[in-house]
Amino acid sequence: MNRSATPVNWVINGIAAAPGLASGSSLLWQKESLHFERQTGKDPQYERQRIDKAVKTAQEELELLRDRMISEKHEAEAIVFDAHILMLEDPTLLQYVDGLLKETLNAEAAWMDGIQFFSDQLASIPDATLKSRAADLNDAGLRVLRHLLGIKEGNLFEIGQPSILIARDLAPSETASMDKRKVLAFCTAEGGPTSHTAILAKAYGIPAVVGLGSAVLDIPNGTPILVDGRMGYVVVNPNEETLQSFAERKRLEGEKEEVEVRSAHAPATTQDGVTVEVVANVGNPDEAEKALDYGAEGIGLFRTEFIFLDRQTAPTEEEQSLAYQKVLEVMGNRPVVVRTIDVGGDKDIPYLDLGKEANPFLGWRAVRMCLDRPDFFKVQLRALWRASLGHDLRVMFPMIATLDEVRQAKSLLMEARQEVVQAGYSVADKIQVGIMVEVPSVAILADQFAREVDFFSIGTNDLTQYTLAAERTNPKVAHLGDACHPSVLRLIKMVIEAGHAFGLWVGVCGELAGDPDAAPILLGFGLDEFSMSPRAIPHAKAILRRWSKEQAKQLADQVIMLDSARQVRQKVREYSLGQNSR
């Protein structure tokens, strides 16, 4: 498609994923070439095993992609992946590669020589279809090379000018190494409001619209685009009128935000004098510093996965301990809730060998995996104890579904303490221990769980996906996964009440805590701690200050009687308008 073919003032509606307005030119996210060494003197059998393993992993990825395409009715694209899968197990290709391995060549070089040889052959036949088959072969071959090198997808893309980044969907591994300062906004064809793109965008204060459909992938690079991350739409090739009204809105929003950021360091005290805690969700030490700038009073969710991703071997106790200390030092004596590792079959961590699962979100993940591998889990628990002295470190277990799991996890935590003390380290006398409430079973039995822990932190993203049986990463059911649904709100209310009855503090660390519509409802339920993306803190504090707890309680009592998330949001907005007019 060339530039002149893109319509003027073309509005594409998607799903609002991260608020903010952005204007700029488009850039399609791409994957770059991979580099490898050429070596000889290798053991052919061993190298062949490496290839077989990489091929198998690549084929599993391709099968997943193919199945997703089929389920989304993109049969034509699914066929492409079928061809990729066949090419990777081609006997002629493997024979050729085996020949090179016998000459003691390393797996990477032998594999790519084979791919090159056959793609040259295909490209040399005067037939346009076969040229694209050559491209398919290269694509599939690179996928295997990537696994041989242990490199994550798309790590090497450089963004030149600050741009509006367009992609099919972005994986955490892809965004990890991205220069976010050059991203004005994210626009993705797939993904839902709680996809990784959305969470990342919120964390960095970058506007994002997801689920725009594959038409956005055809927008030529350099096309002017406006992005409205709050309403969830983009305008491609805007006309003069649209540009002007957009610029005016952007100016007004900027002014408002400035005022809020200035008062972000003051506590969130309601009109009737109730102060709630507003803290941050962070994924690494850099974000912790940013959280302080935005007025975070602590860390309500420190995701520890970053220590485990993008590497070939498990991090040592020492390494982990240093990483935790870094965040604790940034936060001084403010509370830091550390969530133990939360991964499953949706993440590729070679040394954990998690395997692909049909339903990773219902599978062997987080604490389920950790309790089956106590030796691995205890490395993290010991590292946490080693970092505990002199700070308010709190430990939180994710994906708890049964009481037995909590008891087991707690006993491992105590074993880890003993081991660290025996090794001669000084540790905190006691640390608070809590659980994520994200599986409905825990919300329902919250009174029983309350006897086992010091706090509850409600993970509303997962609680919503499990309550409404709507997978977070599936755009087709994204509209179902709104945490403002009365069913989810009632569960939250139950958890808060059960927690308070046993003297626990209760927080929310999902996206809901920073959702302007939800903040007054949660306040009304009596929530103690609101944990959110750092950038959302100033606005959330400003909202909480406008309410009295009494009013919020009235609102909360009303919304749980409504029958849809849409009605709930509408009700909150009506209420807020009434307030502003006073």
Add this chain to the structure above:
Amino acid sequence: MQSFTAVVVNDVGLHARPAAVFVQTAAKFKSSIKIRNLTNGKDFVDAKSILGVLTLGVSKDHLVEVQLTGEDEQEAAKTLKDIFDNNFKGLL
């Protein structure tokens, strides 16, 4: 040994999807199966190799020859010949 010749009447020849179907079907049999393009003279390749079959450059109306050797050669020959005779009907 079994062998047969067939004219590929499919619009895209033995590329893309038809090639994949042919290779996947061939791979189901134990026999060793080879195919060559008699129209452009490209010599025998392994019929269970998608890359091999693609490099034959079989376009619409090309004549191919298939040779089969092994315990299930008869059944394999019949199955593969049917695919060409029925022009991949119901398989694409």
